[in-house]
Amino acid sequence: MIVVVTGASGFVGGALCRAARAAGHRVLALGRRPAVDPALVGGAPYLSWDLADPSARPAVPAPFARPDAVVHCAGLATDWARPEAFEHGNVLTTRGALAAFPDAARFVHLSTASVYDPRRPTVLAREAEADGVRLPDPYGRSKAQAEAWVRRLRPDAVVLRPHAVYGPGDTTLLPRVLQAVRRTPRGPRLFAVGDGRQLLSLTGVANLVDACLLAAAGDAHGTFNVCDREPVRLDDVLREVLIGHGLPPAPVYLPLAVALPPARAAELLARATGSARRPRLTVYAVRHLAHERTLDLTAARTRLGYRPAPTDLGPALRAS
Structure with a gap:
């Protein structure tokens, strides 16, 4: 062919x-x-x-x-x-x-x-x-x-x-997951949306x-x-990624209503400053992860x- x-x-x-x-x-x-x-x-x-x-x-x-x-x-x-x-x-x-x-x-x-x-x-x-x-x-x-x-x-x-x-x-999926890891006083933490039980294909x-x-x-x-x-659970995927990179396997989940406002604010700031860099949090990503x-x-x-x-x-x- x-x-x-x-x-x-x-x-x-x-x-x-x-x-x-x-x-x-x-x-x-x-x-x-x-x-x-x-x-x-x-x-x-x-x-x-x-x-x-x-x-x-x-x-x-x-x-x-x-x-x-x-x-x-x-x-x-x-x-x-x-x-x-x-x-x-x-x-x-x-x-x-x-x-x-x-x-x-x-x-x-x-x-x-x-x-x-x-x-x-x-x-x-x-x-x-x-x-x-x-x-x-x-x-x-x-x-x-x-x-x-x-x-x-x-x-x-x-x-x-x-x-x-x-x-x-992969230049998109796993890099974005790792980009969402934040340093906190209690060590690195991955913040995600929903409750982790969402199924993903x-x-x-x-x-x-x-x-x-x-x-x-x-x-x-x-x-x-x-x-x-078959679909997989979001929490299972995130924990596997975190473990694979030597990070604490304990994602922190936020409700959609809590995660959306900072995502909107991050996008507004990026647009206002003319930044070409993708914000750590976007409305698209928040909505996408929040549901099955x-x-x-x-x-x-x-x-x-x-x-x-x-x-x-x-x-x-x-x-x-």
Whole structure:
């Protein structure tokens, strides 16, 4: 199979390139970095390309101009950025990927479970539950807009919605957990929201890569949740992370009503000072952690043949 992977210089895109190459596929890796270590992309040829800029198109090697599949992993995965950054990283980049490879036999788009309503629990959510939701945060809105462009221009595409992707090389999930650890007179403490009993569907990067390859090689189309085999408790996850980093395994939980005001204040301060740094506490993160976030996998299991492994944070903790 001839595969083009966008976002190949990132965490998920790089993992997908390595897995696809190991499986014997021919891969072209695309990313915004000027160059990457060949090991990151499994030795695949690499092109530096800002897909959001139509004038920046490089020469694409002939075998990849009409690939069997494009797997679009590029995107801005953060809850704190300027609106124009989300527009560029998620909406314009997706439109650029669609325009760059109109003759690809398959188009697989990596979205996010953040398109579900963050203001209420997501309990074994099915894919249609995101329909018509008015999302309060710019990240979720930009990802929903990107999905809409994919459906409009490639109704035969596959859209994958992972939640909280982790694994070796993770640059988002585990670093954010550790960023929330505060030093107190009683030692380092991790402050979290809720009571710790919230169930979460996490997505190991190996499971996500498997779903991408199944979608690229199959004939199904539509939208699919992608996560690990069973949900896990928030408290169990946080304690495992803390223990793995030699920290006291005792998160301190705050009710949503207590955590929201300081999150709003932190965001207001960051905006007022023009800071580009993500505040330690954001409204998105507080809302997201306060409720159950679990996904139904029926569609992925039955139509993609997806068979996920259980949650295992060990390799990610050892790699960090």
